[in-house]
Amino acid sequence: MSKHAGIARFTYNWGLATWNELYSYGLKPNKYILKKFFNNHVKPEFTWIKETGICHKITQYAFDNLGDAFSKFLSKKGGYPNFQKKGYHDSFTIDASGKPIPVGGKSIKLPTIGWVKTYEGLPHTTCKSITISRTADSWFIALAYEQNHEPTIKVHDVVGVDLGVKTLATLSTGAVFPNPKHYKTNLEKLRRLSRKFARKSKGSNNRYKAKIQLANHHARVANLRKDTLHQITTFLCKNHARIVVEDLNVSGMLFLHKLAQGIAAKGGFHEFKRQLEYKAKKFGCEIIIADRWFPSSKTCSSCGHIQDMPLEERTYNCGSCRHSMDRDLNAAINLSRLAKA
Template identity: 75%
Template sequence: MLLSIKTKLKLNESQKTMMSKHAGIARFTYNWGLATWQNLYNDGLKPDKYLLKKFFNNHVKPEYTWIKEKGICQKITQYAFDNLGNAFQRFFKGQGKYPRFKKKGINDSFTIDASGKPIPVGGKSIKLPTIGWVRTYECLPHTTCKSITISRTADSWFIAFTYEQEHELIAKKHSVVGVDLGVKELATLSTGVVFANPKHYKQNLAQLKRLSKRHCRKEKGSNNRHKSKIKLAKHHAKITNLRKDTLHKITTYLCKNHAKIVVEDLNVSGMMSNHNLAQAIADCGFYEFKRQLEYKAQKFGCEIIVADRWYPSSKTCSVCGHQQEMPLKQRVFQCGNCGYSIDRDLNASINLSRLAKA
């Protein structure tokens, strides 16, 4: 199966400048393509990425000599049009919003390749096409890849690529497990294991407010404002990394130790409409949890079972099957039929685990 890896690059100032130039060319190409697409559509034509790519290479690219500067990989313009075409394709399918123009310093990235040839990677150094040798902070697996994507977060540059990896068949300790996700406890398993919700955003909210206030007070266009912007972006990246680290540990534990995993089909967008809980729900990262669980299930050889969205796992007694109303504030399930008392989340996870046996 194809898996991706992303790690931080160890660059000097000249290399950072070169990366910024590549990202700037990719951003310029994408924005030019989007503006031209809109103009052609308004004139009654039906543009596509191939038409824009051909016109750009033949008529626009020769006018801008800085695109063909020494050390610049010319493949970045090709991938910029591919990204624009994919964005419109997702929009037409109803999977995303209408493409927007890219801004400098926000999600800067570009993709390069070696004209169809495989790119060897491995160790703490990698030779990028045209750019040359760059170093990483951690060792990369010795393999080959077709293309490499380089992106920037705050003032750090990261490298990402996909490579073929074999399945890891691991003996499972448990045959079935039900997983109940929540805000108070991030994940409660039917086996009795509970993963607490660290609430990284809430824990760092005070520091974020201070940094945001300092950033707003800086004069626009000044060096101090740019420094405060980087500092604020670093803190946001820290919170994101902490949240992803927590989710990676939980999903890896689930897929390595359980043959079948039953999870709920949560309506995250609908849950976010509750403004009293929106911040807490967003801090949990339910979508990222499900995404990690899906690809790790293929990697470690386990099965994911998604329960129906309307399955009453929290309202059903795990002993007698009696159903009753359960307000969100009520954290203990007290069965009105048999009198059985159990934690609300544990009761729901047990009911979910039984769906695998049904």
């Protein structure tokens, strides 16, 4: 699998370097031209790409990924493509030359690679292609297949969700999901492993072992955050017909130095909305995105009065009707009323 990932990385980097060189001469390349030239003139020179047990479709998918990266850049949905580095986001895609790949159980027969055991059981289905990626020293299989889903019975018609740093999410129904602060809890171990890795001699086996330990720790913290977000978003989409969330300016909020670590370490605002969008289709609910400038925290949920609310004030005390309520709950109620409006 490391050889497959290396071939995919080499192909992607060669395509990016050639793309940049052609563009500097005023030409407009595309993935089809690069793919044809690579297969006819470059690939025959490197015999290690054609070794036994290597899937020949890896290079085609590498050029497809390069073309998608430039498409996102030209449509202003992403940055300019960068060269891939060994050991960072290693992945490759393979298929069975157009034939369906059977999947099921705790083992799978990968094209040209052979039988591979899996830690978890796979669904019994077929797929057209499989993407294999590495995180730390673990390999993961990703595949796409069709599923039929029935809408779940909803307990609440509308719910407003206010995201924050102190509490992860506050619902207009009164439910509160506290912030587990996985990053802060594991920060001391992260520092210790980082110092251990930095003190090892470059190129030594001990440095590689320390690198794997550090990568495993990063992966564990990331998985804890993802698990928390999955639990909340699944609960929301299963039990609520319409969900209202804010369109937060995360990149702008990171300039607030006192909150930057809490926002970035929680890693939840963008991922929270992304999970809601695809789970809404799965469980049959509607997602409503409130305008970024909607004053949900400044508006009184009782009389509609608008007043300034500094970040340090955690209780909303209305200056008009004397209504007092938790700041996050007040904002969540205001968001829920957008759906009714």
